[in-house]
Amino acid sequence: MITFEGVTKRYPDGTVALDDVTLECPTGRITVFVGTSGGGKTTALRTINRMVDPTGGRVLIDGGDVRDRRPAELRRGIGYVIQHAGLFPHRTIEDNIATVPYLLGRRKKDARAAARELMERVGLEPGMAKRYPYQLSGGQQQRVGVARALAADPPVMLMDEPFSAVDPVVRAELQDELLRLQAELRKTIVFVTHDIDEAIRLGDRIAVFRTGGKLVQVAAPEELLADPADDFVAGFIGQNRGIRSLSFAGTSKLRLRDDVVRPVTSSDTEGLDWVLVVDEKRRPLGWARGADVDGSLADAALAPVGPTFRPGTDSVRVALDAAVLSASGLAVGVDGDGSVVGVAGGTDLLEGPR
Amino acid sequence: MDIDWGWIGEHTDTLSANAVTHLRLALLPVLFGLLISLPLGLACRRWGRLYAPVLTVSNILYAIPSIALFMVFIQYTGLEPATVMIPLTLYSLSVLVPNVVDGLGSVSEPVRQAATAMGFGTLRRLVRVELPIAVPIVIAGVRVAAVSSISLVAIGQLIGQGGLGYDIIRGYQLQFPTQIVAASVLIVALALITDALLVLVQRLLTPWARGRAA
Numbered sequence: 001m002i003t004f005e006g007v008t009k010r011y012p013d014g015t016v017a018l019d020d021v022t023l024e025c026p027t028g029r030i031t032v033f034v035g036t037s038g039g040g041k042t043t044a045l046r047t048i049n050r051m052v053d054p055t056g057g058r059v060l061i062d063g064g065d066v067r068d069r070r071p072a073e074l075r076r077g078i079g080y081v082i083q084h085a086g087l088f089p090h091r092t093i094e095d096n097i098a099t100v101p102y103l104l105g106r107r108k109k110d111a112r113a114a115a116r117e118l119m120e121r122v123g124l125e126p127g128m129a130k131r132y133p134y135q136l137s138g139g140q141q142q143r144v145g146v147a148r149a150l151a152a153d154p155p156v157m158l159m160d161e162p163f164s165a166v167d168p169v170v171r172a173e174l175q176d177e178l179l180r181l182q183a184e185l186r187k188t189i190v191f192v193t194h195d196i197d198e199a200i201r202l203g204d205r206i207a208v209f210r211t212g213g214k215l216v217q218v219a220a221p222e223e224l225l226a227d228p229a230d231d232f233v234a235g236f237i238g239q240n241r242g243i244r245s246l247s248f249a250g251t252s253k254l255r256l257r258d259d260v261v262r263p264v265t266s267s268d269t270e271g272l273d274w275v276l277v278v279d280e281k282r283r284p285l286g287w288a289r290g291a292d293v294d295g296s297l298a299d300a301a302l303a304p305v306g307p308t309f310r311p312g313t314d315s316v317r318v319a320l321d322a323a324v325l326s327a328s329g330l331a332v333g334v335d336g337d338g339s340v341v342g343v344a345g346g347t348d349l350l351e352g353p354r
Numbered sequence: 355m356d357i358d359w360g361w362i363g364e365h366t367d368t369l370s371a372n373a374v375t376h377l378r379l380a381l382l383p384v385l386f387g388l389l390i391s392l393p394l395g396l397a398c399r400r401w402g403r404l405y406a407p408v409l410t411v412s413n414i415l416y417a418i419p420s421i422a423l424f425m426v427f428i429q430y431t432g433l434e435p436a437t438v439m440i441p442l443t444l445y446s447l448s449v450l451v452p453n454v455v456d457g458l459g460s461v462s463e464p465v466r467q468a469a470t471a472m473g474f475g476t477l478r479r480l481v482r483v484e485l486p487i488a489v490p491i492v493i494a495g496v497r498v499a500a501v502s503s504i505s506l507v508a509i510g511q512l513i514g515q516g517g518l519g520y521d522i523i524r525g526y527q528l529q530f531p532t533q534i535v536a537a538s539v540l541i542v543a544l545a546l547i548t549d550a551l552l553v554l555v556q557r558l559l560t561p562w563a564r565g566r567a568a
Contacts (some may be wrong), residue, residue: 076473086468280409
């Protein structure tokens with residue numbers, strides 16, 4: 001666990017970058033520092049590896065004051081990823097990744113072998129090992145940056161806006177990748193971003209900083225959305241707070257309807273506006289309008305099923321999205337095999353979370 | 355103008371001996387200049403205020419005619435190679451110092467930060483990260499310094515230390531154009547070959563720089 005105890009950073013000119021910050025970043029979790037620029041979030045991050053030394057208070061890693069350690073030695077035990085990756089242009093990809101192991105005096109052969117394993121882990125082709133950074137795309141460079149931070153297997157990783165400079169599609173990929181890696185590795189990660197959506201997506205806990213280096217609120221993402229501490233936090237989170245909080249509402253307790261589901265061999269649409277036509281394995285084929293059906297459903301004109309959701313796995317937000325895009329206004333819930341479990345309408349979906 | 359090919363054929367020995375001397379007189383100063391420029395450039399990077407005065411002084415030195423400098427140094431070093439090489443060393447600084455400073459400046463801030471954050475100490479960061487990244491720009495400066503030094507050194511013949519400059523002045527004294535042309539062509543060839551070799555060295559030393567504008 002990383003602990004901030006009344007940490008203050010005041011520069012000689014009087015600027016206050018951090019104002020009495022007290023905070024805990026739990027072991028094995030992602031803590032996101034988020035806030036406006038000049039809010040001190042990057043400064044806070046850098047007090048952990050002593051790139052900034054506070055003028056007041058203490059930073060502890062697992063109970064030990066970081067100031068009792070020599071900076072260079074401390075830093076070799078802390079992974080660090082930054083915007084634009086900061087790869088060494090004059091070193092090959094594998095040697096970039098092996099940087100810290102080399103500093104720790106590992107043998108070149110072992111360090112390179114480990115680097116190649118890591119490349120695979122972060123989704124890089126092994127053929128890239130001998131290439132130079134300029135030959136890689138921005139997203140690939142950022143993956144190398146993550147691999148480099150992981151190379152010495154540090155328990156703590158600091159990530160300073162690592163995905164801010166790549167395009168949104170690649171950013172989403174990298175975020176997923178990070179969550180996947182974190183599920184395996186369980187590092188203590190501190191992640192700085194100015195993007196509240198990224199914070200909500202990645203964070204187990206979110207610490208909101210405001211101008212002047214003040215920590216305003218520390219909370220789990222769902223709590224932050226449901227109950228912002230003040231107008232600043234509410235304003236920072238932005239619009240659609242309610243809709244976005246549905247991302248954290250589960251669908252396991254949702255009551256699903258089965259009465260509109262019909263096998264394709266049936267012709268019974270009695271009294272229904274829409275029926276969901278399924279094949280013999282209950283896989284959805286499409287929606288049929290009750291009034292239009294004349295005879296067997298096999299001959300009926302079908303509207304596409306559209307997106308579906310997995311009850312118990314997907315959030316209410318995903319289910320609601322499926323309902324809005326569905327011809328019938330009903331979201332189709334399917335199991336792992338793609339067979340229909342049941343359907344739910346918009347109001348059914350919103351009953352649970354409220 | 356008639357070229358006396360026969361004379362050239364008979365004098366390949368002396369011409370090539372003079373060419374070797376010429377190269378030594380021209381390139382040793384570049385090497386010394388580089389050895390001076392590295393610490394000087396590092397100091398200028400470290401203490402930014404130093405850069406402007408250093409640059410001014412090295413430019414003023416470059417503006418002083420070489421003959422004037424020979425006359426100054428001849429009092430201390432006599433009619434020796436050093437009297438030619440010291441001014442050439444000073445001249446090389448006006449190209450090499452800025453290139454060392456720019457080379458070190460070409461290390462991007464994220465790279466510098468990443469190195470620090472991964473646990474490089476100041477010296478190790480300099481040797482393993484900053485200097486290697488500066489190499490392409492430093493070599494670009496060395497190319498300019500080397501070529502200009504090879505052409506400048508001929509004037510050293512005024513104090514008897516000019517390499518192929520000897521053949522130019524001798525040819526003039528004897529009204530024998532062949533010797534002047536042969537020496538001049540050799541000087542240009544030496545400059546071109548040296549430049550090509552430096553390009554090759556840069557390619558081999560910095561394969562990572564090929565895709566970049568530098």
